Amino acid sequence: MELSLVHPAIKAFMCGSFSGTCSTLLFQPLDLVKTRLQTLQSGMQPGSGRVGMMSVLLGVVRTERLLGLWKGVCPSFVRTIPGVGIYFSCYYSLKQHFFQDKRPGAGQAVMLGGGARTVAGVAMLPITVIKTRFECGRYSYVSVSGALRSVCQSEGPAALFSGLMATLLRDVPFSGIYVMFYSQTKASLPQEISSSPAAPLANFSCGVLAGVLASLVTQPADVVKTHVQVHPHLRTAEAIKYIYSEHGLQGFFRGAVPRCLRRTMMAAMAWTLYEQMMAHIGLKS
Template identity: 75%
Template sequence: MRDAQDAKGKSPSGVGKAHPALKAFMCGSLSGTCSTLLFQPLDLVKTRLQTIQNNMLPGSPRVGMVKVFINVIRTEKVFGLWKGVSPSFVRCIPGVGIYFSTFYSLKQHFFPEHAPNAGQAVLLGAGARAVAGVCMLPVTVIKTRFESGQYDYRSVFGALRSVYKLEGPRALFSGLTATLLRDAPFSGIYVMFYSQTKKSLPQEVTSSAYAPLVNFSCGVLAGVMASLVTQPADVVKTHIQVSPHLYRRTRDAIHFIYTEQGLRGFFRGAVPRSLRRTLMAAMAWTVYEQLMARMGLKS
């Protein structure tokens, strides 16, 4: 009887024997793969919106999200919307896995018996995202450059090698401060709103057959709030990573954006980024929690 139960609880691939943190890594990587493929066009449009202003003449009419979207399809065909998807995969598949495995490990270490409160949730999310962000920053730099359309890289690893040889290792970590100022608060705020919203719902709702829809809805709400707060840091990060030779320090990029575009410049690309980050995070957390539940682990 016990042998039968053991066999039932373990998959043939041996996933059931894996360490819980490794399971969290695998669940996170799978959720990151799905969300990256679906929402890459929004990330590309966001990057183009944030960098296009530098190439426009004074007095030129404003360019919006729809116009950029149509222009990409005209000049680069439909698949041009997925330009940069290769570095996105290279970054997100391990990156999301690192994030969720770090988040799970921190949560199990510091809060094994109870759910974290709002402040603790912020620290958990921010800490996990900081680890993942630093680990994957070189690929993030390449991804941003792919999406900008200003570089003619042929492959992710070729681009990494080119930047390292021509610009030095420091260029691969350009925008580190802005990236951490964007990603750590985003994740911290997201986890806080997500966990607290779920906690406020009745137990019968969160454990019902509609749990995936409930999780996704909570994720959308959390994503909108987190995206708006961290949008300025995303604009600064994009400028530094696309044109690192123009900005020696983060404050140089901040000064340039404010001087050229005013406060509005810090919110360029806010709509596509909010859509992408909100939907991507909501999907990633929904898939992650469902997979963890199927493996018998509490996320």
């Protein structure tokens, strides 16, 4: 690859990493609440009633204080800073290679988003496993490096790739659907809005709409992924059977509200910041 092609990809990596850092720090509490909801046992206490998002959030604050809502933020940073950078760098490189200055169609946008997410998802899966375990509250890990050593010694390196299929089934469709809806809704904006000072707000709104649709479609895969990574003895098919037998169909939508809020707002913010930074350095995103 020529040097002129390397530099834009590195710039895209840096812009993506910065946008991912900001959105991760802001929305980590929603991710923690989502993980706790998805890993609740079915028979916790007779007559305890339905456990919702607010009760979990207040429970975390009550038992682990306010900073407990940011438990798992370190592995989130370790995953997100390079992970989002890899994603945007791959997205930019693929788009420049196959489309250059042409606007991708709906199906092409799905392929772009899904391809970039596949690379980033596989590369960062070990950190995703550690992050999920930090958030669920069932493991007493002290640091990311210590958690990685502990998993390798007690369960073997293969455990760091548990939930690979469920993760790809969640992230690849999410990214593909998100990029498709985001690019198509943004392209439908009137030119006077796209070139006005209100463009970042309009782009953010497009990102919110795309995020809601993509989150709802991929929610069941996210629940399965969480169970496989928290209980590494479970295979994907076994996790599906377990969730259905314990909670029924509604079990596949546990944690949907905090996840939808987090993924939607995080993706919208990341894409808005990424595009603004790319425009600032003179590159077309």
